[in-house]
Amino acid sequence: xxxxxxxxxxxxxxxxxxxxxxxxxxxxxxxxxxxxxxxxxxxxxxxxxxxxxxxxxxxxxxxxxxxxxxxxxxxxxxxxxxxxxxxxxxxxxxxxxxxxxxxxxxxxxxxxxxxxxxxxxxxxx
DNA sequence: ATTCTAACA
DNA sequence: TGTTAGTA
Numbered sequence: 001x002x003x004x005x006x007x008x009x010x011x012x013x014x015x016x017x018x019x020x021x022x023x024x025x026x027x028x029x030x031x032x033x034x035x036x037x038x039x040x041x042x043x044x045x046x047x048x049x050x051x052x053x054x055x056x057x058x059x060x061x062x063x064x065x066x067x068x069x070x071x072x073x074x075x076x077x078x079x080x081x082x083x084x085x086x087x088x089x090x091x092x093x094x095x096x097x098x099x100x101x102x103x104x105x106x107x108x109x110x111x112x113x114x115x116x117x118x119x120x121x122x123x124x125x
Numbered sequence: 126a127t128t129c130t131a132a133c134a
Numbered sequence: 135t136g137t138t139a140g141t142a
Contacts, residue, residue: 004127014128015135033142035128 003028006038010046012053017046023059025049025066061089 007014020026021036026045028036038046048069052062065086068079 002127003129013135015137018129019135033128034130035142 001038001043003036003038006043006046009043011050012046016053020049020059023063025059025062056093057089061085 003014003017006012007017010017012020017026017036021028026042026049028038028042031037045066048066049062052065057065065082068077068082
């Protein structure tokens with residue numbers, strides 16, 4: 001099938017399907033004319049990729065996790081290092097959350113100290 | 126009509 | 135990630 005069909009069936013944009021391929025996540029065959037030719041197996045793989053992408057995982061993480069997924073749920077198979085990798089992802093998110101909280105309080109502080117604006121019609125009178 | 130690669134007011 | 139260009 002062509003890229004347009006797997007796109008609608010997987011929910012991944014054509015743009016991203018090409019990007020993931022460039023990243024080595026999906027390897028569809030090519031027709032004589034150079035068009036990507038996807039198989040049913042590719043559709044299942046694409047659905048798994050979609051799940052991981054929606055979880056906010058990076059392409060690098062997907063490379064590690066995809067081989068450990070059995071169903072498109074995804075259900076993870078106890079591969080070696082799988083637990084460590086998932087824990088690593090959670091650690092990264094915890095780091096980002098901490099950074100964002102610092103940023104939030106900083107900006108909230110600017111907002112709290114902001115002088116009250118006087119309406120133009122009043123300041124001119 | 127669709128897809129392909131490359132590139133960015 | 136979108137979008138556009140010029141093809142196949």
